[in-house]
Amino acid sequence: MTSTPEILSISTPAPFPDHTQLPESDGTFVKNFQEHPQSILLTDSITPVLQHIHPTGDYCIGQDSGIYWRMMDPPEKGAEAPDWFYVGNVPPVLNNQMRRSYVLWQELIPPLIVLEFVSGNGEEERDKTPWVGKFWVYEQVIRPAFYGIYEVQQSRVEVYHLVENRYELVTENQRGHFSIPPLGVELGIWQGLYQNVTLPWLRWWDADGNLLLTGDERAEQEKQRADLLAAKLRELGIDPDNLC
Template identity: 65%
Template sequence: MTIATAHPNLTLPDHTQLPESDGTFVKNFQEHPQSLLLTDSIYPVLDSLHPDGRYAIGQDCGIYWRLVEPPERGAEAPDWFYVPHVPPLLDGKRRRSYVLWQEVVAPLIVIEFVSGDGTAERDTAPPWERENGKPGKFWVYEQAIRVPFYAIYEVDKASVEVYELVGNRYQRCEPNQRGHFPIEPLGVELGIWQGTYLHQSLPWLRWWDQDGNLLLTGDERAEQEKQRAEQEKHRAEQEKQRAEQEKHRVEQEKQRAERLAAKLRDLGVDPDEYS
């Protein structure tokens, strides 16, 4: 474990004093919508798990796990991650990064979106094997930060790999019968969904509940509610039409009975005697 720890006479930098970015570009136009999709759809689950609101979601934000120069070499910036039991704001200020020696709690899950061939996301090299001392992402998440779940998503292959920390090593998880990967502490499953989001038709990374129901975004929930309201309106209109038809049928039956009674009276028969 190489996470920096405080010395009694040393004041370590906090999230306001460390670089907010390593200066690299977001790899493609799909990454931002993908992060939004993951965040938007899981909010109801996290709000239920944390009624006090104490959780944080990071999107392409730095997780500082050691103090080195330059500081960026001591950080990884997952494309998406979730940390339980920490406030979304720190000391009333927006988070610029997530500093482990300041907060201690590790993310429960980190997700990397592959843009190249996936080598960087699967790099297990420790820092002592590198001239620049920069370890591989896989090693950092497994051995330094010790994230319980690590997912590697490849949109070009329409695939996702999920690793779970068992003991001191990541074990690759097997998908369930739906082709999803259960993330038990969250009560959700992670998998690939082929569909259209923000006008892009792609194999997106999405969440499902434990029963296999897709977790919807706010817009999807609103659209679903709109369709439900329209269906209810249509059902009410059909019910109204049926009521009007029944009223019309009863009126016709009444008129037929009145015509029949009139004919009987013309024949000298009192229809009331047979009622």
């Protein structure tokens, strides 16, 4: 009697989870009321620059969103959630869904710049403890080309540039700004009123030192130009409302 050979069962490793299968929050609160307006200010003002660089819209911006860099239990322990970051050459929508997080093992492209808004003394953002410290994780694993630490209470920002696998502190230019050459912009501190609050806000300038305006600021600037032109026409006896 011949025996039937035993069929061995070979288990297939489970695929790595994607952004739809990983937690989009660790359940903690935003640290203060300034963080979201600060993120919106950065995004709003740099959008025309990014649209010029990426005419097809292939870029994404994360605001207090998770960047997953390793598998952990629970999963959110394997993620960092920068207050603001930008990644080029990836679409904002993935598999017909808005991104819930950014998953490095799925995307492979690191962010170009990551910004952290300090709520304490900055110790957490400068922690270089291997596998634990935020600075170490950004430098050695996530590896954004630029890492900024913004301290609103100190009215300052530190910017680091990844050079030969190590972060080097970027020196500010004559305007007190930090150059981000791949974007053609500068990052610095602007003291002013935004969303009804006067603070030393983190903002962008172009390479010539011109402040990048938000949509509301651009609209107000155009209104002032139109009002000035109308006033000059009236001085000449011309009714601007009758002009085609």
